[in-house]
Amino acid sequence: MDSILEVRGLEKSYEGFTLRGVSFSLPRGYIMGLIGPNGAGKTTTIRLILGLARPDRGEIRALGLDASTGGAAIRSRIGFVHEAPSFYLHLTVAGLASIVARFYPRWDAGLFRRLAWEFQLPPGKRVYALSRGMRTKLALALALSHDAELLVLDEPTSGLDPVFRRELLERLSAYIQDGNRSVLFSTQITSDLERVADYITFIQDGQLVFSATRDEVKDRWGLVKGGLELLDERHRRFFRGIETSAFSFTAVTDDVEAARRRFSGRDVVIEQASLEDVMFYLSKARAGTGPTAEEGGSSPLGTGRDS
Amino acid sequence: MTDYALEVTGLRKSYKGFALRDVSFQLPRGYIMGLIGPNGAGKTTVIKLIMNLVRRQAGEVRVFGLDNRAAESEVRSRIGFVYDFPCFHQDATLDDHKRVIAPFYPRWSEETFARLVREFELPPAKKFKALSHGMQTKFALVLALSHDADLLVLDEPTSGLDPVFRRELLQRLSALLQDEGKSVLFSTHITTDLERVADFITFIRNGEIVFSLPKDQLLETWGIVRGDERAVAALDGGTRKGVRRGPYGVEVLTSDVDEARRRCGPGVVVDRPSLEDIMVLMTGEESRAA
Amino acid sequence: MLRNLIHLDLFLGRTVLALNGLLFTFWFAFFLWMGGADVSVGAYIVLTSVMVVFLPVSVIIREGKFNAAALTCSLPVTRREIVRARYGLAIGLGSCLMVVAIAVGLLCPWSHLAAPKLVAPRALLLALTMIVLEVALLLPFLLRFGWIGIVALLIALQVLGIVALTLSRLLGHSTPFGLGIKALANTLRWLYAKLGDPIFVAVWAAVLLLVTVASCALSTWLYERRSM
Numbered sequence: 001m002d003s004i005l006e007v008r009g010l011e012k013s014y015e016g017f018t019l020r021g022v023s024f025s026l027p028r029g030y031i032m033g034l035i036g037p038n039g040a041g042k043t044t045t046i047r048l049i050l051g052l053a054r055p056d057r058g059e060i061r062a063l064g065l066d067a068s069t070g071g072a073a074i075r076s077r078i079g080f081v082h083e084a085p086s087f088y089l090h091l092t093v094a095g096l097a098s099i100v101a102r103f104y105p106r107w108d109a110g111l112f113r114r115l116a117w118e119f120q121l122p123p124g125k126r127v128y129a130l131s132r133g134m135r136t137k138l139a140l141a142l143a144l145s146h147d148a149e150l151l152v153l154d155e156p157t158s159g160l161d162p163v164f165r166r167e168l169l170e171r172l173s174a175y176i177q178d179g180n181r182s183v184l185f186s187t188q189i190t191s192d193l194e195r196v197a198d199y200i201t202f203i204q205d206g207q208l209v210f211s212a213t214r215d216e217v218k219d220r221w222g223l224v225k226g227g228l229e230l231l232d233e234r235h236r237r238f239f240r241g242i243e244t245s246a247f248s249f250t251a252v253t254d255d256v257e258a259a260r261r262r263f264s265g266r267d268v269v270i271e272q273a274s275l276e277d278v279m280f281y282l283s284k285a286r287a288g289t290g291p292t293a294e295e296g297g298s299s300p301l302g303t304g305r306d307s
Numbered sequence: 308m309t310d311y312a313l314e315v316t317g318l319r320k321s322y323k324g325f326a327l328r329d330v331s332f333q334l335p336r337g338y339i340m341g342l343i344g345p346n347g348a349g350k351t352t353v354i355k356l357i358m359n360l361v362r363r364q365a366g367e368v369r370v371f372g373l374d375n376r377a378a379e380s381e382v383r384s385r386i387g388f389v390y391d392f393p394c395f396h397q398d399a400t401l402d403d404h405k406r407v408i409a410p411f412y413p414r415w416s417e418e419t420f421a422r423l424v425r426e427f428e429l430p431p432a433k434k435f436k437a438l439s440h441g442m443q444t445k446f447a448l449v450l451a452l453s454h455d456a457d458l459l460v461l462d463e464p465t466s467g468l469d470p471v472f473r474r475e476l477l478q479r480l481s482a483l484l485q486d487e488g489k490s491v492l493f494s495t496h497i498t499t500d501l502e503r504v505a506d507f508i509t510f511i512r513n514g515e516i517v518f519s520l521p522k523d524q525l526l527e528t529w530g531i532v533r534g535d536e537r538a539v540a541a542l543d544g545g546t547r548k549g550v551r552r553g554p555y556g557v558e559v560l561t562s563d564v565d566e567a568r569r570r571c572g573p574g575v576v577v578d579r580p581s582l583e584d585i586m587v588l589m590t591g592e593e594s595r596a597a
Numbered sequence: 598m599l600r601n602l603i604h605l606d607l608f609l610g611r612t613v614l615a616l617n618g619l620l621f622t623f624w625f626a627f628f629l630w631m632g633g634a635d636v637s638v639g640a641y642i643v644l645t646s647v648m649v650v651f652l653p654v655s656v657i658i659r660e661g662k663f664n665a666a667a668l669t670c671s672l673p674v675t676r677r678e679i680v681r682a683r684y685g686l687a688i689g690l691g692s693c694l695m696v697v698a699i700a701v702g703l704l705c706p707w708s709h710l711a712a713p714k715l716v717a718p719r720a721l722l723l724a725l726t727m728i729v730l731e732v733a734l735l736l737p738f739l740l741r742f743g744w745i746g747i748v749a750l751l752i753a754l755q756v757l758g759i760v761a762l763t764l765s766r767l768l769g770h771s772t773p774f775g776l777g778i779k780a781l782a783n784t785l786r787w788l789y790a791k792l793g794d795p796i797f798v799a800v801w802a803a804v805l806l807l808v809t810v811a812s813c814a815l816s817t818w819l820y821e822r823r824s825m
Contacts, residue, residue, distance in 0.1 A: 037469040038441050133346050159466055161345045161496045162583040163590045188469050191499045191583070276470045276499070283471040358671050360825040380598075384673035394667040396609050396659065407605040411598070411672045 003061075004028045004150055004182045005049065010058035012044060017206060019044050022058070024201045024211035028149075029179035031172060033197035034186035035275060037283060041206045042186040046154050049184075050075055063149055076104055079143030081136070081153040093130075093138060094123035097145070104146035112145035133164040140171065151175060153185035157192055165189070169196045190275035200275065204282060210254065221278050222256035225249070226268035238262065241281035252281035310336045311369070312458050312490035318356055318366035325514060327352050330366070332509045332519040334490055339480065341501035341522070342494035343582065344511040345590050350494045351391060353511065354462050357492075358388060370458060384412060387456030389447040391463035391494075397436040401429060401446055405453075412454035420453040440467035448476070459483075459491045465500060473497070477504045498582035502526070508582065510589065517589060530564035530577040531584055533557070541570045549588035560588040598674050602682035603689075605669070610656035617655050621648060621694060625701040629708045638702075638714040639723070639789055645698035646691075646727035653690040654739060654747060657683055661743030667825040680740060680817045684809065687736060691728040699724075719792040722801070726788065729805045733812035741819040 003025040010022040019041045026032045034042050047053045049060055051071025060067035062074045088096050093116060101107040116123055119137040121130070130138065136156055143151055151172070157165045172183050173196050187193060193200060194214070201211040210217070224239070231249050236242065238258070239251035252273055253259045259270055273281075311333050318330040327349045334340045342350050355361040357368055359375050368375040370382045395404060401424065409415040424431055427445045430438075438446060444467055451459060459480070465473045481504050483489040495501060501508065502522070509519040518525075529548070532538050535557055539550055542559050546567070549560040561567040564577050580588075607614065625645060629636060660666045669679060699720075702710045714720060738746040761777070791797045 037471055038439070038467075131346055159463070159496070162343075162498055162586045163345050165496075166583070166587050188467075189497060189499075190470055191497075276474065279470050280474050355825065360667055360670055362822055362824070379675050380673045380678075382673075383671065388671050390667065390671075392664065392667070394665055394671070396665050396668075398612070399609050403609060407601075407608050408672065410601045410604070411674065 002028050004063060005184065006059075006061040007045070007049065008059045010045065010048060010060065011056045012048060012053065013056055014044075017041070017044075019048075019206040022203065022206075022208045024199075024208065026182050026184060026199060028182055029176050030198040031176055031183040031185070031196050032199040032201060033193035034184060034201050034203065035188070035190060035193060035279065036186075036203040036209075037279065038188075040203045042203055043154060044206075045203065046152060046184075046186060050078065050080060050152065076106075076146075077149055079146065079148035079151045081139045081143050081151070081156050089128040090126060092124050092126055093121050096127060096138070097123075097142060100142050101146075106147040108145055108147060112141060115141040115144055133160045136160060136164070136168070140168065144175070149181050151181070151183045151185075153183070155187055156185060157187055157189055165192055166195075172196055190279065193275055202278070202282075209282060217275070217278070218272060220256055221252065221254050221273045222259060223271050223273045223277055223281070224251045224253055224259050224263065224268055225271075226263070226266065230263070230266060230268065235262070241283065241285035243281060243284045250281065252278055309333075312336045312338075312371060313340075313357065313492060314367070314369040315353070315357070316367040316369075318353070318368065319364045320352060320356060320361060321364065322352075325349070325352075327356070327514040330511070330514075330516050332516060334492060334507065336371075336490050337484055337488045338506040339484060339491040339493060339504055340507040340509055340519075341498075341505035341582075342492060342509050342511065343496075343498060343501065343586055344517075345586070348511045349514045350511055351462055352514075354388075354390070354460055354492075354494060357460060358383065358386070384414075384454075385457045387451030387454065387459045389444070389451050389459075389461045389464045391466060393443065395435045395443075395446065398434055400434055401431045401449070404435075404446075404450060405431075408450060409454075414455035416453055416455060419455075420449065423449045423452055441469070441472070444468060445472075452479075457489055459489065459493075461491065462494045463496065464493065465495060465497055473500055474503075480504060498586065502582055510586070512590060525585070526579060526582075528564055529560065529562050529580050529585065530567060531580045531588070532559045532561060532567055532571060532575055532577050534559070534571070534575065538571055538575070542567060548585075549591060551588050551591055558584075558588060560585060598678050599682045599685060602669075602674060602679060603686050606656050606660075606683070606686055607690075610659050613655055613659060614652070617652050618694065618697070621652060622697055622701060624648070625698050626705050629702065629705050629710070633707075634709045636709065638710050638720060639785070641698075641702060641710060641715075642720050642724050643727060643785060646695055646724040647731060649691045649694035649698060650687060650728055650731045650735065652694050653687040654735065656690070657686070657739060658744035658747065661745070666743070670825050676821045677817045680736075680813060680820050683740065684732065684736060684813050684816070687732045688728060688809075691732065692725065695724050695728065718798075719789060722792045722798060723785075723789055726801070726805060729809055733808050737812060737816045737819055740816045741823060 005026040007025065008023045010019060012019040017039070022041070022045060024032075034045065036042050044053070048055050049062060049067065051067045051074055054068065063077050065074050067074055088099065091099070097109075097112050097116075101109065101112075113123070116138075119134075119141055121134060121138055121141065127135065127138070140156070157168060160168070169192055172185070175181055176183060197214055199211065199213055200217050202209040212220075225248065227248055228244060231242070231244070231251075239253050242249055242251040256270060263270070313334040315333070316331050318327060320327045325347070330349070330353060332340075342353065344350050352361065356363050357370070357375060359368075359379055371385065373382050375382045405420060409417075409420075427449060429442060429445055429449060435443065435446065444464060448464055451461070465476065468476070477500055480491055480493075484491065493501070493505065505522050507519065508522050508525055510517040532542065533556060538559050539547075539557055542561055546561050546563040547559060548562050551558045560580065561577075567577055568575060628644070629641070660669060670676065699715055702708050702715050703712055735747065735750070738750050742749070792801070
């Protein structure tokens with residue numbers, strides 16, 4: 001399987017934060033979404049992939065190159081979009097493009113001009129005069145104009161209205177159409193992921209919770225709702241996260257099939273969990289009402305690649 | 308006689324290159340209204356006009372029956388606000404801000420403030436500029452929620468916050484409504500949040516109100532017809548709200564699902580729209596105001 | 598509310614206040630040292646009273662730097678109250694620093710200023726006059742345009758000063774600039790003399806009050822129309 005990006009056993013410690021045991025891979029021609037609470041390690045992971053920081057342990061291979069040795073080469077073949085540009089504000093669109101062009105040997109000026117036209121970015125307009133959404137589109141146009149095989153975006157849709165967001169997502173879908181290029185993007189807006197992501201990687205507290213296809217997530221993760229009396233020690237350990245109220249509980253499980261068997265004949269509701277539900281109820285685990293990602297619970301999705 | 312938390316009538320304001328025209332909507336007491344619209348549509352301007360940060364050129368704004376200019380002080384003493392632009396002193400901490408702001412509000416609660424700071428995990432002694440974007444948003448929320456405000460006016464209060472916190476915030480807002488009869492005006496781009504808690508949805512575009520309707524009515528009587536150009540033609544008329552042509556066919560937004568079914572025939576597929584669908588379909592070619 | 602507003606500015610600007618207050622104090626002492634015996638009470642009073650207003654200005658402009666004016670204007674206060682509080686702050690704080698300036702003039706071992714003259718009612722009233730007039734002039738600018746307005750004003754005055762100096766150099770001493778300075782100095786001397794007369798003082802106080810009220814009204818009108 002030709003993976004455009006492979007991450008294995010990534011570890012990185014900063015003061016007060018540790019990233020550990022992160023592994024996932026992204027095949028060519030697909031979009032992977034990276035989600036997780038603020039401070040979970042998404043940006044750290046992206047920085048490690050781009051070779052902007054060195055991992056304490058672990059391996060990163062991108063575009064067939066080892067990130068620890070071929071960092072510069074990797075970066076010249078990755079298009080990176082990181083929020084809307086807040087630098088070089090006084091430059092015009094064309095001016096900024098000419099500066100960025102110098103960093104990339106495969107810069108295609110004609111492509112940039114076409115994209116700028118499509119995105120409705122006047123070449124003579126100054127960056128400070130562009131709205132936030134327009135600046136994000138500019139960043140995307142710049143990232144797309146040097147024949148990058150991998151697009152990495154860090155929270156590109158934050159602060160953008162749904163119309164812009166949908167346009168952006170459609171462009172990402174179009175980008176991977178040739179089957180050779182891929183996209184990795186991190187976001188807080190899970191509905192965006194549900195729209196375009198083929199793979200979902202969820203990081204929480206510096207650890208990988210799962211990395212799987214969207215369908216796998218949909219099929220295997222679910223919410224179980226029932227009366228509190230049904231919740232004993234065994235069941236508590238089975239769930240990945242639980243929220244209780246006065247009389248009932250809602251819990252998230254990564255093995256819906258097992259949940260159905262466990263609670264067959266009982267008065268519970270088992271339903272599909274949205275990504276947001278998964279994130280929400282997993283966060284409850286941290287409060288000590290359920291197992292963490294490390295211990296307990298069956299973990300068929302663990303750190304797996306697609307089968 | 309309905310009790311309104313907020314009544315906006317015929318509001319007008321023009322700037323160079325942008326104009327707000329005849330903006331009118333009402334928020335009954337005890338409900339949440341979501342304000343949606345593309346960037347630059349005028350959401351922030353409307354909020355500034357409600358807070359009288361900007362002087363209106365025409366129209367009226369009544370909060371709990373009081374004019375927001377004639378009774379400026381009293382009105383704002385009952386409003387908790389969060390803006391989508393930074394308005395705090397960068398070198399000051401949360402505690403500093405609390406010390407100077409609290410005396411202005413007769414119903415300020417130290418207890419509520421302390422509890423929220425704890426629950427939101429905010430560092431009270433850290434300077435505003437040293438906080439992350441999400442923390443800065445929480446900062447503003449804590450101040451807005453600590454003086455028993457009857458009306459909360461929130462402009463993008465969830466920007467930069469993860470889904471977990473957002474959901475908890477929404478739960479908190481819902482509780483405020485149910486338990487204490489508070490009202491909320493909430494502008495956001497994250498329409499899924501509104502689908503979860505809003506009672507009313509007001510859509511503003513290019514400085515004009517396109518619709519202001521109960522959310523349930525919107526999501527139940529509006530629909531998306533997926534088909535081809537024939538559908539577009541068949542649905543021509545006042546209830547056709549937007550059209551989008553894509554590589555897989557045409558999507559037509561209608562404000563009357565029953566009528567759409569009548570016009571297009573029994574085999575037509577009509578999907579329930581999400582708020583995002585409505586926004587996207589109404590911000591493009593051939594969309595008309597309700 | 599006025600008290601809360603003043604507290605807001607003072608508390609949030611306490612570092613700037615302390616720093617600048619100290620700086621000014623040193624400057625007063627330094628000026629006395631540099632000037633030696635050439636510094637008359639009148640000159641000292643006029644100069645320091647012009648300077649002291651910049652302490653409250655430095656506190657008030659912080660809001661502009663941070664776009665925090667929107668915060669103040671979102672509180673349950675009217676713009677009129679905000680403006681009034683600022684005038685109170687400016688005159689009050691300026692006067693406090695003036696007291697410090699006088700104290701420096703009295704206590705500095707190298708000060709050649711005659712103590713009785715320095716604390717005479719005339720001197721104090723002259724100082725108050727300068728402060729009030731300066732506040733009346735600066736605050737409308739400050740409140741309407743923020744710190745940019747003040748900077749622009751100061752730059753304009755500098756430019757004016759340079760132009761005038763150049764002209765005077767080219768055209769000799771009896772130039773508009775030279776005449777202007779002489780006229781100003783004469784006016785101040787006249788005022789100083791008149792301030793010994795109690796009736797004049799009463800009238801003058803009323804004039805100052807009127808000027809302040811008028812300036813405050815103008816500032817309010819401007820500030821109410823300012824978009825945040």
